[in-house]
Amino acid sequence: MWNRERFDLKVRLTLRVAAISAACFAAISAYFLVTTDRAAHARIDGIAAIVAKTLELQQGKVLWTASPRSDFPNLDPVSAYVMTPGLCLAFRGPGGDMLQRFCSGAPVAEDPPPQIFTAFYRGLFDPGREAARPVILRGTKLGDAVVSVDPAVQTAEAWHEAGRLMLALTIALPLLCVLVYAALARALRPTRMIRSGLEQIAAGDLTARLPPFDLAELSAVRDVFNHLAESLDTALAERAELTRKLIALQDEERRHLARELHDEFGQSLAAIRALASSARQTAAQDCPSLLGECDGIARTATGMMETLRGALFRLRPPDVEELGLVASLEGLVAGWNGRSRGETRYTIRFDGTFETLPATISANIYRIVQEALTNAAKHAGATRVNLELAMHADEIALAIDDDGRSHDPAAKSGMGLLGMRERVAALRGRLSFEAGPNGGSALRVVIPLATATPHALEHAA
Missing domain, CATH: 3.30.565.10 (Histidine kinase-like ATPase, C-terminal domain)
Known part of the structure; x- marks a missing residue:
């Protein structure tokens, strides 16, 4: 249940930093794209307002001079001041028909945006959207001043403003990961010493101690490790001392038992064997039929003495x-x-x-x-x-x-x-x-x- 895949701590922290950095980079890029789109729309809205005001002045001048000849609407004067590459100016009449339209050509981009950025930007921000302002004179709506920008031009401007930042961040992210990994490897270098110390403890070497560390967290680990190793060393030393005393007591009991067996049981067996030999001599003269029993008693006593000798040898080994x-x-x-x-x-x-x-x-x-x-x-x-x-x-x-x-x-x-x-x-x-x-x-x-x-x-x- 606990056999999960293991990752190196430095790799895991680096991946987390990379994920957070990538999210920050994406947020910064999105902010720049949104800002660029809003600035583009604010600019064309301002141009639409200028065009509408200019057309109102044109029509007012016609009415004021009572000139029979009217060239309203005339977008040429205003285009000379506001025209930029890819910009389109138009006047839409009350019926929705375009009465006049004037567009400047879009330049050929030397560094066109990538297709993936173009698709992403157009799907998200809808470039080329029109900005319309009504042209009103004396309460009567004459039509609308319409301003728009070529989508390719607006996309290229967005790439110029924010896309290069995205490219720089994309290049900077791997470099940041490398730097973070190197910094973590240096900061976590003492963990190898901690691991080595734990391996020494596991191998039974309780003299292992960790040196001081610069990081407060690792210093806390070092204090606990050294205290634990010292406590284990003391506990095992006390246990070994107690075991030595128990073994000494056991060996003393064995020596005492061996002396008792040798002095009491051994002498009794020797006496039995001597009595069996004496009884055999008597039986040989007075009752020959008892010779077999006397020999059996002697053999039994001899066997018991051999068994006793082996037990004494195990209880009390040679010096x-x-x-x-x-x-x-x-x-x-x-x-x-x-x-x-x-x-x-x-x-x-x-x-x-x-x-x-x-x-x-x-x-x-x-x-x-x-x-x-x-x-x-x-x-x-x-x-x-x-x-x-x-x-x-x-x-x-x-x-x-x-x-x-x-x-x-x-x-x-x-x-x-x-x-x-x-x-x-x-x-x-x-x-x-x-x-x-x-x-x-x-x-x-x-x-x-x-x-x-x-x-x-x-x-x-």
């Missing part, structure tokens, strides 16, 4: 700080290869040097890999699991790929993935778990080293 991250992960992978008995093949590859990595980061990476391998073994049903750990200048990248089931809901919503997300969030890193390009699942973890300071990680593991 990563003492062995090193590489050796610890290689041991972890070797253990999974041994327990899988060839059903699943686990491989690991390292790229870079990890000796200088802080112990807290090493411990968390070990836990993340441990949870990932457990997920792959429990939910994916994979036959191949590949791990790659790479050290870069400012981050550590972990990639785990398998060929198992990629759409198992348990693998995406289980406690193992939740624990990995918590640890990655505590290190201000990024985690993604998606279907692999060739089937299976792909886990990607990126941990930045810039934020992994000892102060920030003192409770992480």
